[in-house]
Amino acid sequence: MSKKSSPRFRFVFAAALLVLLALLVPALREGDQRLYLLAAGVTGAMLLCMIIPARLFSLDRLILSIALYLGAVGIISLATTNPDAALMQLLRCSAGVVALIIGAMVIRIISPSMLTAGISSFLGLLLLAGSLLVQDLPFPFTEAALILMVISFSSLLSCYGGAAALLPGIIGTVLLLLQGMTVEASVLALTVLLLLWAADGKIGLVLAALAVFAAIFFGAAHFGYLPAFIPGEEHALSLSTLVSSGLFGSETVTDLQNSALPASSLVYLLSENYGLVFTGLTLFLYLPLMLRGTSVAGSARARFHAVLALGCVLIFSLRIPASLLSAFGVLPLPLNPLPLLTDSLPDLAAQMLTLGLLCGISSVNETNLAEDAHLAMLAK
Protein backbone atom coordinates (compact mmCIF):
# COMPACT_ATOMS: atom_id res chain seq x y z
CA MET A 1 0.00 0.00 0.00
CA SER A 2 1.52 3.34 -0.99
CA LYS A 3 1.96 5.92 1.77
CA LYS A 4 0.24 9.23 0.95
CA SER A 5 1.88 12.56 1.83
CA SER A 6 0.06 14.64 4.44
CA PRO A 7 -2.00 17.69 3.33
CA ARG A 8 0.35 19.97 5.29
CA PHE A 9 3.39 18.71 3.42
CA ARG A 10 1.49 19.15 0.16
CA PHE A 11 0.78 22.76 1.18
CA VAL A 12 4.49 23.41 1.73
CA PHE A 13 5.34 21.74 -1.57
CA ALA A 14 2.79 23.93 -3.40
CA ALA A 15 4.00 27.04 -1.53
CA ALA A 16 7.64 26.24 -2.36
CA LEU A 17 6.69 25.77 -6.03
CA LEU A 18 4.86 29.12 -6.06
CA VAL A 19 7.84 30.87 -4.46
CA LEU A 20 10.20 29.18 -6.94
CA LEU A 21 8.09 30.41 -9.89
CA ALA A 22 7.78 33.91 -8.40
CA LEU A 23 11.56 34.18 -8.16
CA LEU A 24 12.54 32.20 -11.26
CA VAL A 25 10.40 34.16 -13.74
CA PRO A 26 12.07 37.54 -13.01
CA ALA A 27 15.45 35.77 -12.81
CA LEU A 28 15.01 34.37 -16.34
CA ARG A 29 13.70 37.71 -17.62
CA GLU A 30 16.46 39.86 -16.15
CA GLY A 31 19.26 37.29 -15.98
CA ASP A 32 20.20 38.42 -12.47
CA GLN A 33 22.41 35.92 -10.63
CA ARG A 34 21.09 37.08 -7.25
CA LEU A 35 17.53 36.14 -8.21
CA TYR A 36 18.70 32.62 -9.21
CA LEU A 37 20.44 32.38 -5.83
CA LEU A 38 17.26 33.52 -4.07
CA ALA A 39 15.09 31.05 -6.02
CA ALA A 40 17.32 28.13 -5.05
CA GLY A 41 17.95 29.34 -1.50
CA VAL A 42 14.38 30.16 -0.48
CA THR A 43 12.80 27.05 -2.00
CA GLY A 44 15.53 24.77 -0.67
CA ALA A 45 15.34 26.32 2.81
CA MET A 46 11.54 25.90 2.94
CA LEU A 47 11.68 22.23 2.01
CA LEU A 48 14.68 21.57 4.25
CA CYS A 49 12.99 23.21 7.26
CA MET A 50 9.91 21.05 6.76
CA ILE A 51 11.99 17.88 6.63
CA ILE A 52 14.82 18.23 9.17
CA PRO A 53 13.91 20.64 12.04
CA ALA A 54 10.21 19.77 11.89
CA ARG A 55 11.00 16.08 12.49
CA LEU A 56 13.95 16.66 14.80
CA PHE A 57 12.09 18.96 17.18
CA SER A 58 8.53 17.64 16.51
CA LEU A 59 7.35 21.07 15.35
CA ASP A 60 3.73 21.65 14.40
CA ARG A 61 3.62 21.29 10.60
CA LEU A 62 0.76 23.71 9.93
CA ILE A 63 2.19 26.55 12.02
CA LEU A 64 5.68 25.99 10.62
CA SER A 65 4.54 25.80 6.99
CA ILE A 66 2.44 29.00 7.19
CA ALA A 67 5.26 30.82 8.99
CA LEU A 68 7.75 29.71 6.31
CA TYR A 69 5.41 30.72 3.50
CA LEU A 70 4.76 34.20 4.97
CA GLY A 71 8.52 34.65 5.43
CA ALA A 72 9.11 33.62 1.82
CA VAL A 73 6.40 36.05 0.63
CA GLY A 74 8.31 38.83 2.37
CA ILE A 75 11.40 37.85 0.40
CA ILE A 76 9.66 37.67 -2.99
CA SER A 77 8.02 41.07 -2.41
CA LEU A 78 11.51 42.58 -2.21
CA ALA A 79 13.16 40.41 -4.88
CA THR A 80 12.09 42.18 -8.07
CA THR A 81 12.79 45.72 -6.87
CA ASN A 82 15.84 45.19 -4.67
CA PRO A 83 17.53 41.75 -4.82
CA ASP A 84 20.16 42.78 -2.26
CA ALA A 85 17.44 43.65 0.27
CA ALA A 86 15.76 40.31 -0.55
CA LEU A 87 19.01 38.47 0.23
CA MET A 88 19.19 40.33 3.54
CA GLN A 89 15.56 39.38 4.21
CA LEU A 90 16.49 35.73 3.55
CA LEU A 91 19.14 36.01 6.27
CA ARG A 92 16.62 37.64 8.63
CA CYS A 93 14.12 34.83 7.97
CA SER A 94 16.85 32.26 8.66
CA ALA A 95 17.49 33.96 12.01
CA GLY A 96 13.71 33.88 12.56
CA VAL A 97 13.61 30.12 11.94
CA VAL A 98 16.41 29.72 14.52
CA ALA A 99 14.28 31.79 16.96
CA LEU A 100 11.29 29.52 16.20
CA ILE A 101 13.34 26.42 17.04
CA ILE A 102 14.64 28.09 20.23
CA GLY A 103 11.03 28.88 21.22
CA ALA A 104 10.02 25.24 20.67
CA MET A 105 12.93 24.05 22.83
CA VAL A 106 12.42 26.67 25.57
CA ILE A 107 8.88 25.46 26.26
CA ARG A 108 10.25 22.08 27.38
CA ILE A 109 12.63 23.78 29.82
CA ILE A 110 10.48 26.43 31.51
CA SER A 111 7.88 25.58 34.11
CA PRO A 112 5.46 27.78 36.04
CA SER A 113 7.42 29.09 39.01
CA MET A 114 8.35 32.30 40.76
CA LEU A 115 11.75 32.16 39.06
CA THR A 116 10.23 31.99 35.55
CA ALA A 117 7.78 34.78 36.36
CA GLY A 118 10.45 36.95 37.97
CA ILE A 119 12.99 36.62 35.16
CA SER A 120 10.48 37.09 32.33
CA SER A 121 8.72 40.08 33.90
CA PHE A 122 12.06 41.70 34.83
CA LEU A 123 13.41 41.30 31.28
CA GLY A 124 10.14 42.41 29.69
CA LEU A 125 9.81 45.51 31.84
CA LEU A 126 13.53 46.26 31.37
CA LEU A 127 13.12 46.20 27.58
CA LEU A 128 10.06 48.47 27.77
CA ALA A 129 11.68 50.87 30.24
CA GLY A 130 14.92 50.82 28.21
CA SER A 131 13.15 51.87 25.02
CA LEU A 132 11.37 54.59 27.05
CA LEU A 133 14.61 55.96 28.50
CA VAL A 134 16.79 55.58 25.38
CA GLN A 135 14.79 57.23 22.60
CA ASP A 136 17.12 56.42 19.69
CA LEU A 137 17.34 52.67 20.05
CA PRO A 138 18.41 51.15 16.72
CA PHE A 139 16.19 48.09 17.22
CA PRO A 140 12.62 47.98 18.56
CA PHE A 141 12.23 45.36 21.31
CA THR A 142 8.52 45.85 21.96
CA GLU A 143 7.48 42.52 20.45
CA ALA A 144 10.01 40.59 22.53
CA ALA A 145 8.90 42.47 25.65
CA LEU A 146 5.24 41.57 24.98
CA ILE A 147 6.10 37.86 24.71
CA LEU A 148 8.07 38.03 27.96
CA MET A 149 5.08 39.71 29.63
CA VAL A 150 2.80 36.89 28.44
CA ILE A 151 5.21 34.23 29.81
CA SER A 152 5.30 36.10 33.12
CA PHE A 153 1.50 36.43 33.21
CA SER A 154 0.97 32.71 32.47
CA SER A 155 3.46 31.65 35.11
CA LEU A 156 2.01 33.92 37.81
CA LEU A 157 -1.57 32.95 36.92
CA SER A 158 -0.75 29.25 37.18
CA CYS A 159 1.09 29.59 40.51
CA TYR A 160 -0.48 32.46 42.40
CA GLY A 161 -3.81 33.28 40.73
CA GLY A 162 -5.12 36.17 38.68
CA ALA A 163 -4.55 39.07 41.08
CA ALA A 164 -0.77 38.50 41.19
CA ALA A 165 -0.60 38.08 37.41
CA LEU A 166 -2.21 41.45 36.77
CA LEU A 167 0.63 43.60 38.14
CA PRO A 168 3.27 43.12 35.36
CA GLY A 169 0.54 43.53 32.73
CA ILE A 170 -0.56 46.85 34.22
CA ILE A 171 3.02 48.16 34.50
CA GLY A 172 3.74 47.03 30.92
CA THR A 173 0.62 48.82 29.62
CA VAL A 174 1.62 52.04 31.40
CA LEU A 175 5.17 51.88 29.97
CA LEU A 176 3.81 51.31 26.46
CA LEU A 177 1.38 54.22 26.78
CA LEU A 178 4.19 56.49 27.99
CA GLN A 179 6.01 55.72 24.72
CA GLY A 180 2.90 56.55 22.71
CA MET A 181 2.44 52.94 21.53
CA THR A 182 -1.36 52.89 21.74
CA VAL A 183 -1.92 49.79 19.61
CA GLU A 184 0.64 47.69 21.51
CA ALA A 185 -0.74 48.88 24.87
CA SER A 186 -4.29 48.01 23.78
CA VAL A 187 -3.14 44.58 22.56
CA LEU A 188 -1.42 43.84 25.91
CA ALA A 189 -4.40 45.09 27.95
CA LEU A 190 -6.90 43.07 25.86
CA THR A 191 -4.70 39.95 26.07
CA VAL A 192 -4.44 40.23 29.86
CA LEU A 193 -8.19 40.78 30.23
CA LEU A 194 -9.18 37.90 27.92
CA LEU A 195 -6.70 35.51 29.56
CA LEU A 196 -7.91 36.53 33.00
CA TRP A 197 -11.52 35.92 31.98
CA ALA A 198 -10.76 32.58 30.30
CA ALA A 199 -8.34 31.09 32.82
CA ASP A 200 -9.19 32.63 36.17
CA GLY A 201 -12.93 32.99 35.72
CA LYS A 202 -13.60 35.29 38.68
CA ILE A 203 -15.87 37.95 37.24
CA GLY A 204 -15.18 40.38 40.09
CA LEU A 205 -11.45 40.32 39.35
CA VAL A 206 -12.07 40.73 35.60
CA LEU A 207 -14.29 43.77 36.23
CA ALA A 208 -11.69 45.25 38.60
CA ALA A 209 -8.96 44.71 35.98
CA LEU A 210 -11.20 46.29 33.33
CA ALA A 211 -11.71 49.33 35.57
CA VAL A 212 -7.95 49.64 36.16
CA PHE A 213 -7.14 49.48 32.44
CA ALA A 214 -9.93 51.94 31.63
CA ALA A 215 -8.52 54.33 34.26
CA ILE A 216 -5.01 53.95 32.75
CA PHE A 217 -6.21 54.75 29.23
CA PHE A 218 -8.37 57.62 30.49
CA GLY A 219 -5.37 59.00 32.39
CA ALA A 220 -3.16 58.65 29.29
CA ALA A 221 -5.75 60.55 27.24
CA HIS A 222 -6.05 63.21 29.95
CA PHE A 223 -2.29 63.81 30.17
CA GLY A 224 -1.84 63.82 26.40
CA TYR A 225 -0.10 60.46 25.93
CA LEU A 226 -2.71 59.19 23.49
CA PRO A 227 -2.19 60.47 19.93
CA ALA A 228 -5.01 62.30 18.18
CA PHE A 229 -6.92 59.78 16.08
CA ILE A 230 -7.29 61.91 12.95
CA PRO A 231 -6.94 60.40 9.46
CA GLY A 232 -3.64 61.71 8.17
CA GLU A 233 -1.98 61.96 4.80
CA GLU A 234 -0.21 58.65 5.39
CA HIS A 235 -3.54 56.76 5.64
CA ALA A 236 -4.72 58.06 2.26
CA LEU A 237 -1.28 57.28 0.79
CA SER A 238 -1.35 53.79 2.32
CA LEU A 239 -4.73 52.94 0.79
CA SER A 240 -3.86 54.39 -2.61
CA THR A 241 -0.54 52.47 -2.61
CA LEU A 242 -2.28 49.20 -1.80
CA VAL A 243 -4.84 49.72 -4.55
CA SER A 244 -2.56 51.35 -7.13
CA SER A 245 -1.54 48.14 -8.89
CA GLY A 246 -5.08 46.84 -9.25
CA LEU A 247 -6.20 43.29 -8.67
CA PHE A 248 -3.30 41.51 -10.32
CA GLY A 249 -0.32 43.85 -9.93
CA SER A 250 1.57 45.99 -12.38
CA GLU A 251 4.93 46.04 -14.07
CA THR A 252 5.97 49.49 -12.85
CA VAL A 253 6.75 49.74 -9.17
CA THR A 254 7.08 53.05 -7.37
CA ASP A 255 9.82 53.71 -4.85
CA LEU A 256 8.46 53.66 -1.31
CA GLN A 257 11.71 54.60 0.40
CA ASN A 258 10.95 58.28 0.84
CA SER A 259 7.21 58.06 1.37
CA ALA A 260 5.32 58.51 4.64
CA LEU A 261 4.58 54.77 4.81
CA PRO A 262 6.42 52.60 7.36
CA ALA A 263 9.66 51.42 5.75
CA SER A 264 9.63 48.06 7.51
CA SER A 265 6.22 47.00 6.16
CA LEU A 266 6.45 44.66 3.18
CA VAL A 267 2.72 44.49 2.43
CA TYR A 268 2.89 47.58 0.18
CA LEU A 269 5.63 46.10 -2.00
CA LEU A 270 3.73 42.81 -2.12
CA SER A 271 0.55 44.54 -3.25
CA GLU A 272 2.39 46.64 -5.84
CA ASN A 273 4.19 43.65 -7.34
CA TYR A 274 1.50 40.99 -7.20
CA GLY A 275 -1.81 42.86 -6.83
CA LEU A 276 -4.65 42.84 -4.35
CA VAL A 277 -5.86 39.29 -5.07
CA PHE A 278 -2.54 37.61 -4.22
CA THR A 279 -2.06 39.91 -1.21
CA GLY A 280 -5.55 39.14 0.08
CA LEU A 281 -5.08 35.38 -0.33
CA THR A 282 -1.74 35.59 1.47
CA LEU A 283 -3.22 37.61 4.33
CA PHE A 284 -6.01 35.03 4.72
CA LEU A 285 -3.35 32.56 5.89
CA TYR A 286 -3.35 34.36 9.24
CA LEU A 287 -6.76 32.79 9.92
CA PRO A 288 -5.63 29.10 9.93
CA LEU A 289 -2.58 30.17 11.92
CA MET A 290 -4.82 31.72 14.59
CA LEU A 291 -7.22 28.78 14.61
CA ARG A 292 -4.39 26.26 14.90
CA GLY A 293 -2.95 28.27 17.80
CA THR A 294 -6.24 28.29 19.72
CA SER A 295 -6.62 24.58 18.99
CA VAL A 296 -3.16 23.96 20.51
CA ALA A 297 -4.16 26.05 23.55
CA GLY A 298 -7.42 24.13 23.94
CA SER A 299 -5.75 20.73 23.88
CA ALA A 300 -2.94 21.58 26.32
CA ARG A 301 -3.04 19.53 29.49
CA ALA A 302 -1.19 21.89 31.82
CA ARG A 303 -2.82 25.18 32.78
CA PHE A 304 0.47 27.03 32.22
CA HIS A 305 0.80 25.73 28.67
CA ALA A 306 -2.85 26.47 27.85
CA VAL A 307 -2.67 30.07 29.09
CA LEU A 308 0.71 30.66 27.45
CA ALA A 309 -0.48 29.26 24.10
CA LEU A 310 -3.61 31.42 24.10
CA GLY A 311 -1.54 34.43 25.17
CA CYS A 312 0.82 33.88 22.23
CA VAL A 313 -2.15 33.62 19.85
CA LEU A 314 -3.73 36.80 21.21
CA ILE A 315 -0.50 38.83 21.14
CA PHE A 316 0.11 37.66 17.55
CA SER A 317 -3.47 37.98 16.27
CA LEU A 318 -4.88 41.12 17.88
CA ARG A 319 -2.47 43.37 16.00
CA ILE A 320 -3.57 41.99 12.60
CA PRO A 321 -6.98 43.75 12.50
CA ALA A 322 -5.38 46.96 13.80
CA SER A 323 -2.65 46.85 11.12
CA LEU A 324 -5.09 45.98 8.33
CA LEU A 325 -7.69 48.61 9.27
CA SER A 326 -5.04 51.34 9.47
CA ALA A 327 -3.33 50.22 6.23
CA PHE A 328 -6.64 50.32 4.35
CA GLY A 329 -7.44 53.76 5.77
CA VAL A 330 -10.50 52.64 7.71
CA LEU A 331 -9.23 53.55 11.19
CA PRO A 332 -6.78 56.41 11.86
CA LEU A 333 -4.42 54.22 13.91
CA PRO A 334 -0.63 54.33 13.56
CA LEU A 335 0.56 52.34 10.53
CA ASN A 336 2.28 49.17 11.76
CA PRO A 337 3.71 46.29 9.70
CA LEU A 338 1.78 43.03 9.68
CA PRO A 339 3.25 40.07 11.59
CA LEU A 340 5.95 38.19 9.61
CA LEU A 341 5.67 40.69 6.73
CA THR A 342 8.29 43.01 8.14
CA ASP A 343 11.98 43.57 7.50
CA SER A 344 12.72 44.45 11.11
CA LEU A 345 14.89 41.64 12.52
CA PRO A 346 13.89 41.99 16.23
CA ASP A 347 10.17 42.02 15.34
CA LEU A 348 10.50 39.06 12.96
CA ALA A 349 12.55 37.06 15.49
CA ALA A 350 10.07 37.80 18.30
CA GLN A 351 7.11 36.79 16.10
CA MET A 352 8.88 33.57 15.08
CA LEU A 353 9.69 32.93 18.76
CA THR A 354 5.97 33.28 19.54
CA LEU A 355 5.13 30.71 16.88
CA GLY A 356 7.98 28.53 18.20
CA LEU A 357 6.41 28.55 21.67
CA LEU A 358 3.14 27.41 20.07
CA CYS A 359 4.98 24.65 18.16
CA GLY A 360 6.64 23.55 21.40
CA ILE A 361 3.32 23.37 23.26
CA SER A 362 1.83 21.41 20.35
CA SER A 363 4.76 18.99 20.58
CA VAL A 364 4.21 18.57 24.36
CA ASN A 365 0.51 17.87 23.67
CA GLU A 366 1.43 15.17 21.16
CA THR A 367 3.85 13.59 23.63
CA ASN A 368 1.13 13.52 26.29
CA LEU A 369 -1.32 11.91 23.87
CA ALA A 370 1.25 9.29 22.87
CA GLU A 371 1.89 8.49 26.55
CA ASP A 372 -1.86 8.15 27.14
CA ALA A 373 -2.19 5.78 24.21
CA HIS A 374 0.75 3.74 25.50
CA LEU A 375 -0.77 3.51 29.00
CA ALA A 376 -4.15 2.54 27.57
CA MET A 377 -2.47 -0.20 25.56
CA LEU A 378 -0.67 -1.50 28.66
CA ALA A 379 -3.90 -1.47 30.69
CA LYS A 380 -5.64 -3.79 28.24
Add this chain to the structure above:
Amino acid sequence: MKLMRSRFRLISLLLTCVFLLTAVICAVSALKQAGITLPAAQKLIPSSVSPSPEASPAEEKPSPAPTDSATGGILPEETDIPSDSEYNIYGL
Protein backbone atom coordinates in the same frame (compact mmCIF):
# COMPACT_ATOMS: atom_id res chain seq x y z
CA MET B 1 -10.23 23.13 32.86
CA LYS B 2 -13.51 22.30 31.12
CA LEU B 3 -14.83 25.84 31.61
CA MET B 4 -11.47 27.24 30.50
CA ARG B 5 -11.55 25.22 27.28
CA SER B 6 -15.08 26.35 26.46
CA ARG B 7 -13.97 29.96 26.98
CA PHE B 8 -10.96 29.32 24.76
CA ARG B 9 -13.37 28.20 22.04
CA LEU B 10 -15.38 31.39 22.52
CA ILE B 11 -12.21 33.49 22.18
CA SER B 12 -11.29 31.53 19.05
CA LEU B 13 -14.73 32.28 17.60
CA LEU B 14 -14.38 35.93 18.53
CA LEU B 15 -10.97 36.17 16.84
CA THR B 16 -12.34 34.52 13.70
CA CYS B 17 -15.29 36.89 13.54
CA VAL B 18 -13.07 39.94 14.08
CA PHE B 19 -10.66 38.77 11.37
CA LEU B 20 -13.43 38.06 8.84
CA LEU B 21 -15.15 41.38 9.57
CA THR B 22 -11.83 43.17 9.13
CA ALA B 23 -11.25 41.34 5.83
CA VAL B 24 -14.70 42.38 4.53
CA ILE B 25 -14.27 46.02 5.60
CA CYS B 26 -10.79 46.20 4.04
CA ALA B 27 -12.00 44.56 0.81
CA VAL B 28 -14.90 47.03 0.53
CA SER B 29 -12.57 49.92 1.26
CA ALA B 30 -10.13 48.75 -1.43
CA LEU B 31 -12.90 48.20 -3.99
CA LYS B 32 -14.32 51.63 -3.21
CA GLN B 33 -10.92 53.21 -3.73
CA ALA B 34 -10.52 51.28 -6.96
CA GLY B 35 -13.83 52.67 -8.18
CA ILE B 36 -16.04 49.61 -7.92
CA THR B 37 -19.12 50.56 -5.89
CA LEU B 38 -21.15 47.98 -4.00
CA PRO B 39 -24.15 49.82 -2.46
CA ALA B 40 -25.00 47.13 0.10
CA ALA B 41 -21.44 47.00 1.36
CA GLN B 42 -20.90 50.76 1.53
CA LYS B 43 -22.75 50.91 4.84
CA LEU B 44 -19.89 48.96 6.48
CA ILE B 45 -17.39 51.75 5.89
CA PRO B 46 -17.45 54.85 8.10
CA SER B 47 -18.24 58.07 6.30
CA SER B 48 -14.78 59.50 7.13
CA VAL B 49 -13.21 57.39 4.39
CA SER B 50 -14.15 58.61 0.96
CA PRO B 51 -12.90 57.36 -2.37
CA SER B 52 -11.05 59.64 -4.69
CA PRO B 53 -13.55 61.57 -6.81
CA GLU B 54 -11.91 60.69 -10.11
CA ALA B 55 -11.97 56.97 -9.29
CA SER B 56 -15.72 56.34 -9.42
CA PRO B 57 -17.02 55.83 -12.94
CA ALA B 58 -20.61 56.03 -11.70
CA GLU B 59 -20.18 59.71 -11.01
CA GLU B 60 -18.59 60.57 -14.32
CA LYS B 61 -20.14 62.95 -16.82
CA PRO B 62 -23.80 62.01 -17.46
CA SER B 63 -24.65 61.09 -21.03
CA PRO B 64 -26.60 63.77 -22.88
CA ALA B 65 -30.38 63.39 -23.11
CA PRO B 66 -31.54 61.64 -26.29
CA THR B 67 -32.61 64.06 -28.97
CA ASP B 68 -34.81 63.75 -32.00
CA SER B 69 -32.53 63.79 -35.03
CA ALA B 70 -35.19 65.45 -37.22
CA THR B 71 -36.36 68.28 -34.96
CA GLY B 72 -33.46 68.47 -32.49
CA GLY B 73 -35.91 68.36 -29.57
CA ILE B 74 -35.39 66.28 -26.44
CA LEU B 75 -37.19 62.93 -26.44
CA PRO B 76 -39.15 61.78 -23.34
CA GLU B 77 -37.92 58.84 -21.22
CA GLU B 78 -39.03 55.53 -22.78
CA THR B 79 -38.22 53.11 -19.96
CA ASP B 80 -39.86 52.36 -16.61
CA ILE B 81 -36.52 51.52 -14.91
CA PRO B 82 -35.46 54.47 -12.76
CA SER B 83 -32.06 55.90 -13.54
CA ASP B 84 -31.18 55.90 -9.84
CA SER B 85 -27.55 54.99 -9.24
CA GLU B 86 -28.70 52.46 -6.62
CA TYR B 87 -29.48 50.03 -9.44
CA ASN B 88 -26.15 50.63 -11.13
CA ILE B 89 -24.32 47.90 -9.22
CA TYR B 90 -21.03 47.94 -11.05
CA GLY B 91 -20.97 51.68 -11.64
CA LEU B 92 -21.03 51.21 -15.41
